[in-house]
Amino acid sequence: MEAPPYSSEGAEYPDSMLSRKFGREVVNYFSGSPLNRVSFLRSNTSFLRAALPASRFLLLRGLDPLASSKTNLGWVKYDSVSSLIGKPYDLDEEKTIEAFDSRVSAPTLIFLGLDEKATDSTFEYSGAGGNYKGQPFFALDVSPKEGELKEKLEKVAEEAVKEPGYEFRKVRIDLSLVPGDAAILAHARSLMDWNSRNQFCAACGGRTISVHAGTKRTCPPFDKAFQKSPNDASFERPPCVSRKGVHNIAFPRTDPTVIMAILNAAGTHLLLGRQRRWPPNFYSTLAGFCEPAESLEEAVRRETWEESGVRVGRVVIHSTQPWPYPNNLMIGAVGEALPDGEKIELNHDPELQDAQWFPIEKVKAALEAPQNGLHDAPPEGYKEGDLRLPPATAIAHQLMLAVANGFHLPSSEVAATAAKI
Amino acid sequence: MEAPPYSSEGAEYPDSMLSRKFGREVVNYFSGSPLNRVSFLRSNTSFLRAALPASRFLLLRGLDPLASSKTNLGWVKYDSVSSLIGKPYDLDEEKTIEAFDSRVSAPTLIFLGLDEKATDSTFEYSGAGGNYKGQPFFALDVSPKEGELKEKLEKVAEEAVKEPGYEFRKVRIDLSLVPGDAAILAHARSLMDWNSRNQFCAACGGRTISVHAGTKRTCPPFDKAFQKSPNDASFERPPCVSRKGVHNIAFPRTDPTVIMAILNAAGTHLLLGRQRRWPPNFYSTLAGFCEPAESLEEAVRRETWEESGVRVGRVVIHSTQPWPYPNNLMIGAVGEALPDGEKIELNHDPELQDAQWFPIEKVKAALEAPQNGLHDAPPEGYKEGDLRLPPATAIAHQLMLAVANGFHLPSSEVAATAAKI
Incomplete structure (x- = not known):
């Protein structure tokens, strides 16, 4: 399973120190501008x-x-x-x-x-x-x-x-x-x-x-x-x-949001949720606005707990995606649940209709099938009841793909995992 | 050289999948709130x-x-x-x-x-x-x-x-x-x-x-x-x-900024700069505001080029720090210069008085010495002419520390590097 063309610009910088250790940079849709803003x-x-x-x-x-x-x-x-x-x-x-x-x-x-x-x-x-x-x-x-x-x-x-x-x-x-x-x-x-x-x-x-x-x-x-x-x-x-003085109101605002692929502590399952108005069987990663004076890692933990009850430990930032509806910057993260914090509770913030732990193998299969957007009909060949995920233009997809490709695993295991996809 | 106490909260989650691969999370000053915002x-x-x-x-x-x-x-x-x-x-x-x-x-x-x-x-x-x-x-x-x-x-x-x-x-x-x-x-x-x-x-x-x-x-x-x-x-x-409709002006704004430790392609030197009004020999990592519809990685590349002329390839996000003066979120990154893009040119955006490639060994030595803030006198024992760096409460310090500890190196070399510090 290869990353789609618009997320491969990192290929411009092959075989560098950082890409050998962290993988190539994922250039998400809406980023990778050809313009120098000077x-x-x-x-x-x-x-x-x-x-x-x-x-x-x-x-x-x-x-x-x-x-x-x-x-x-x-x-x-x-x-x-x-x-x-x-x-x-x-x-x-x-x-x-x-x-x-x-x-x-x-x-x-x-x-x-x-x-x-x-x-x-x-x-x-x-x-x-x-x-x-x-x-x-x-x-x-x-x-x-x-x-x-x-x-x-x-x-x-x-x-x-x-x-x-x-x-x-x-x-x-x-x-x-x-x-x-x-x-x-x-x-x-x-x-x-x-x-x-x-x-x-x-x-x-x-x-x-x-x-x-x-x-x-x-x-x-x-x-x-x-x-x-x-x-x-x-x-x-x-x-x-x-x-006078230091202030910000004269400058354009950009609202940082977090979007996160949360793994269970064993690394076998991924936490996905769905909103009531989404089409049947459509799930995605959890997401939310970063608040004033919150680190991005704290925002990932707060939003995950508020929406799903799951308590998150270590958080790693994966890549980012501008989202001009109207002025968001989506910051994609991978996080892992605390071993005693994996219970799903939807009662705090009633934003999600459902959240579930999906086996990574099942997410992998859904990423290998074609996807359509939230507002489109299911793609050709879609079987009633199958998991539907966002298309590759969404950073949510890229995060799930990264985890399916072993983002969280030691390099030795990543090679083995990637070969399987 | 150990990370200071306020950056060790990651110790709460020891020996997890992600911390084994990426290191423990750095909790920067101004983050790590004891409050549940509910x-x-x-x-x-x-x-x-x-x-x-x-x-x-x-x-x-x-x-x-x-x-x-x-x-x-x-x-x-x-x-x-x-x-x-x-x-x-x-x-x-x-x-x-x-x-x-x-x-x-x-x-x-x-x-x-x-x-x-x-x-x-x-x-x-x-x-x-x-x-x-x-x-x-x-x-x-x-x-x-x-x-x-x-x-x-x-x-x-x-x-x-x-x-x-x-x-x-x-x-x-x-x-x-x-x-x-x-x-x-x-x-x-x-x-x-x-x-x-x-x-x-x-x-x-x-x-x-x-x-x-x-x-x-x-x-x-x-x-x-x-x-x-x-x-x-x-x-x-x-x-x-x-x-009516989707908008953002009713909600508090948070201004994402990037701050970056830029390595040369060989991984031996770090790009640091200084502003005219800073005390003599005081240098820090480059930084700037993220613009609308820019990924954080693009913001790192643009700001580095505008301020220093250096062209950056792969960018990896390290950790983040709220900065309430007035409403910034500093997003700390490590990046590497393109092999043919290491020439320093200060003529584009005249924000910096100087920028230089410092040997990582020299940065390490300055991190081991005591530091005082930008507005304080040099710390006791400071020798005229020595490099001065920001204190551990600044994410700039944490980024330099991460690089000194081998953030960019394969795990085998990290252990060897860390043992030396």
Whole structure:
């Protein structure tokens, strides 16, 4: 049983010290982006001005991305969007913040990064301590909106879908894209969602402004909407704690979650659970949000106990997966139950309808059979009553696969186990 | 060289499958909390009403916690705070939200959990599917405030420090508490900070209300401040997207950060860097924020390249550490440079003043010597020019220790390496 293609990028780094000891890195779906984010260039308006005309733009309408096919995102060029976006980087950031006017709308525009391997781009920027080459990518919000932008937004969205095969893809959880495009969608969608939900400052309630090319929202100290005359300089907003000291509210949030394959102490069984609304016989690993001031290992232990009553000892992190619905980072772990803590009790947190210890052999068999997602019909050849598991695009699948391949066993036994699969 | 006491809790689970393969779990400072958060009881007002009179309260004034000594937090009982907190759980949550009145102030009160090992508590609660025992703990904000609560807040804070040795502890980064108290402080401080910075809804700018015993802030649909007469039922607030669908803004945020010990491909040297404002010869592992839709492994590679120019291959997560300044979760990793990517270049992101490849032997020697924190004078016996590293309370130290102890080596070599230290 081989890992699917999108989880084999670790093959880029074969036979290294760490991969010999820990195995190759699993690159989960939604990660493995082809873009270099060059995050230090986001506040460099000279770079952004140069990049804009050479860029490709991913349009999102209500968070639905433009796609050119079932497996690929669709991109538009600068000419198609220039009248909508105007000249957002003509002023430097400080001046942009000073010129804030809450009556003026601008579409959210997010710099995603440079594809340094793109062969059809000649874009190059020197300055800021280096020479940076590659195809620049942006995400642009074209959600319908009332107000001054209404017509421009509609026009850009209408023109984009005139290209044959192009459409705004309405998919609840989008797992059919090629790996690189999945990573770019996750990146664009997370940031677009965050921008749309943070139009106001959580500390003072005032409107915020997008800076750092869509990756920060600041609470500006002035608002021209309150300027009484062209010479009036007293259009200050009330003081706000977010304008001083160390804080985080101006930056995009990412919510760490844990997802865990829990072994019994003997290493023969795996703990899986199911929610009431899932299709019959569909099970997966347990999961939950990491809480403030909890280590990930503690979060794994707490969530497992709350949902199943099982008490967990040693926890090891396996791999991670961004999950842009809306802004999660799933951190996959393997843990083992304490010998006297294996009893399943569902009474604490009523989140699961059922949880069971499954023999690893049975999990292995279900991983070898085809899988479909939670919202799909059972795959062809599925026999009523068989265990159904999430497909390989889910980190849950990768965790179960790792355990089936002997993640928890000494190297000598791993070779023997892997040969059997 | 032994790991310090607060990182040995893994000893609770000796000789298990995973610890034989991966080593014992490192429990970093600020983690390893003695409290069971019983998160599913936070919205259970019957439980909260029962727990309140039996609880101990950690007071925070401007985020400074009450402490009884240099190493321990100070706690007050219900009698000392009852007049300030009133009866916050008399209405169930739904009714509390319906009764929202933005003119009324309440001090932030956060349920932390139950200490099930406390021997001097007889508190017990049956219901909600189980029987829950232990000493309940809350955190309470007593920061000075204008308005109706002013005098009560001052009185509670003044009375608390009358206890001999008690004071509100003004420590920038508090690393001197006993491990359990450090974990509780991290928990209380993170949530208090989040509550204080999220008094307004980021989606609509309206005032928020604290629910789930201080662990959620909701945007209420009504506000009695807008009620025109006692019989007027039309005091609705404008619609807000945060009241429907899947979103995250109502929940506390935790910012995942990566911190990484990067080995060269030969496994002989470790990449360490320093910031300009650090004391002379003080170096540490590189670190940075994880971005939206980035796997942790990608974040390690991006941050390492941006800060040092070094290109990283395989990344393995080692352990994690909550860092409540204000709401970070540090995720510690070990990574290895690509053989052709070891050249240090500081020109991209000018965050570091210097970065160097240090021989592991030199790092080992500095870990064996005493360490002081970044803001302390060098430890006694320090020789001018010697490498200074962070103390064992920092995950950076634990990562370097893991590498010095052979984390990256096959088991046979680890035993030999560990014997030498």
